[in-house]
Amino acid sequence: MLWDTILLALREIRRNVMRSFLTILGIVIGVASVITMVTLGGGATVQVTRQIASLGSNMLMVTPGKRMGPGQASAAPLFKMRDVDAVARDIRSLAAAAPAASRMTTAIFGNENWSTNVIGTDNQYLIVRNLSVRTGRQFSDSELRAGAAVCIIGDTVRKKLFGGQEPLGNRIRLGKLSFQIVGLLESKGQSSMGTDQDDLVVLPLRTFQRRISGNQDVNMILVSVRDGESTEKAQRDIERLMREIRHVSQNQEDDFSVLDMKEITKMLTGTTQVLTGLLGMVAAVSLLVGGIGIMNIMLVSVTERTREIGTRLAIGALEREVLMQFLVEAVVLSSSGGLFGILIGLAASLGLKGALQVPFVFNPGIVITSFMFSAAVGMIFGYFPALKAARLDPIESLRYE
Numbered sequence: 490m491l492w493d494t495i496l497l498a499l500r501e502i503r504r505n506v507m508r509s510f511l512t513i514l515g516i517v518i519g520v521a522s523v524i525t526m527v528t529l530g531g532g533a534t535v536q537v538t539r540q541i542a543s544l545g546s547n548m549l550m551v552t553p554g555k556r557m558g559p560g561q562a563s564a565a566p567l568f569k570m571r572d573v574d575a576v577a578r579d580i581r582s583l584a585a586a587a588p589a590a591s592r593m594t595t596a597i598f599g600n601e602n603w604s605t606n607v608i609g610t611d612n613q614y615l616i617v618r619n620l621s622v623r624t625g626r627q628f629s630d631s632e633l634r635a636g637a638a639v640c641i642i643g644d645t646v647r648k649k650l651f652g653g654q655e656p657l658g659n660r661i662r663l664g665k666l667s668f669q670i671v672g673l674l675e676s677k678g679q680s681s682m683g684t685d686q687d688d689l690v691v692l693p694l695r696t697f698q699r700r701i702s703g704n705q706d707v708n709m710i711l712v713s714v715r716d717g718e719s720t721e722k723a724q725r726d727i728e729r730l731m732r733e734i735r736h737v738s739q740n741q742e743d744d745f746s747v748l749d750m751k752e753i754t755k756m757l758t759g760t761t762q763v764l765t766g767l768l769g770m771v772a773a774v775s776l777l778v779g780g781i782g783i784m785n786i787m788l789v790s791v792t793e794r795t796r797e798i799g800t801r802l803a804i805g806a807l808e809r810e811v812l813m814q815f816l817v818e819a820v821v822l823s824s825s826g827g828l829f830g831i832l833i834g835l836a837a838s839l840g841l842k843g844a845l846q847v848p849f850v851f852n853p854g855i856v857i858t859s860f861m862f863s864a865a866v867g868m869i870f871g872y873f874p875a876l877k878a879a880r881l882d883p884i885e886s887l888r889y890e
Contacts, residue, residue: 502821512786513826515779516866520830521837522772527855528838530765532847533759539829547584547714548617549724550748551576565744567706569665570694572621572734576710579761582718587613588694588707596646596690597662603649607663607690608699617713621694625672627655628693641672643687663690666700722751761874776862779826780870787819787874812879819871820864827863831856 502509532791554565571590590609595602608614613628622641633637640661647656654671677686698705712861714723724747731745732738792824835851 507748512782513822515775515782516823516826516863517805519775520777520863521834522630522775523769524834524855525837526768526772528852529841531850531852532722532842532889537758537761540648547720548711551710552746555743568710569705575734582714582723584713584715585613585616586712587617589709589711590697590702590707592701594663597614601859604860605646605688605690609692609694611694617711619706621675622672623675631691631765636693636699638668640668641674641691642670643674644676645685645687646690647673677708690815705818708784720751724749741817776866780866783819783822783867786876787871789876791878808879810846815878816871820867824864828861840860
């Protein structure tokens with residue numbers, strides 16, 4: 490019986506193909522929008538996680554001053570190299586600890602110049618930041634000790650100053666000082682914060698301090714926690730050690746901050762997930778609009794087919810059979826819209842992932858949910874027209890013109 494009812498429903502839908510298509514258009518748009526938004530949102534979340542991971546594996550950033558808000562920190566004495574040595578020596582769970590002092594400086598080669606970020610550090614910085622030297626080499630121990638005039642450049646600096654030329658062995662000027670290029674870093678692209686990770690020049694820390702900054706300060710300590718070790722425990726150990734080194738008494742607040750990159754990851758992924766949910770909810774409104782369209786068309790269909798319904802009831806059809814027929818028609822319409830919407834949504838996600846530069850993350854849960862929701866919309870909004878058809882008086886229906 491159910492199969493016969495489905496065949497009757499399909500026959501009625503085929504009678505008015507254009508009207509059926511326009512009826513399900515709202516469902517198609519709603520389902521496609523929800524799947525596209527959620528799929529692209531999931532891809533954005535994965536992309537943010539990958540980009541933050543590319544900043545450094547299990548990385549903690551130790552900065553002077555108490556963080557007051559986004560981009561703000563209270564004034565406090567800067568670190569010294571002895572602070573970095575103490576962290577590397579006393580915190581056993583670390584894989585690497587690197588000092589970092591930076592300044593924006595103009596890099597010059599021939600007639601080309603480019604304003605870039607110059608960082609004074611050592612080879613541990615490359616480990617913490619997951620940076621690898623594509624061509625050339627790292628700094629030698631003698632260069633680090635002596636403060637030699639050598640540098641390693643990022644790919645953006647190479648493009649801006651050298652174009653297609655080979656930079657190794659050439660000398661660039663940073664301000665008025667000349668430095669020999671001994672290494673070129675592997676490209677990493679933009680970070681999730683929108684900063685270019687390849688726009689940098691790396692110098693030995695002692696070189697930076699002597700020739701550029703003119704002091705012994707270290708602006709930041711970057712540390713990488715070994716795999717399998719707890720970053721939370723490492724953060725607590727660093728905080729305890731820094732309070733001891735900087736002579737912070739028990740009743741005083743820290744004059745430094747230890748930031749775990751996992752906190753940034755949670756914050757940004759949480760933001761993208763909330764935005765994805767909001768966009769998905771907005772798109773889901775189209776499903777409700779599509780449901781109202783189905784109810785409207787089904788009411789029109791009941792009116793058009795009044796004599797047919799009356800004939801069926803007169804020759805012995807039960808009310809529940811008539812109810813089932815119209816309910817099945819509504820569900821078939823909405824389910825068809827759901828299937829078309831799924832296909833369009835997945836195709837749109839595949840098409841937009843390149844433009845938005847996010848990975849395609851297939852989410853079977855949202856696909857199943859969207860289809861079930863579209864079927865439920867048809868059942869809910871189709872019930873009232875089906876009930877109206879089932880309750881028609883056979884005699885009055887046969888008289889209907």
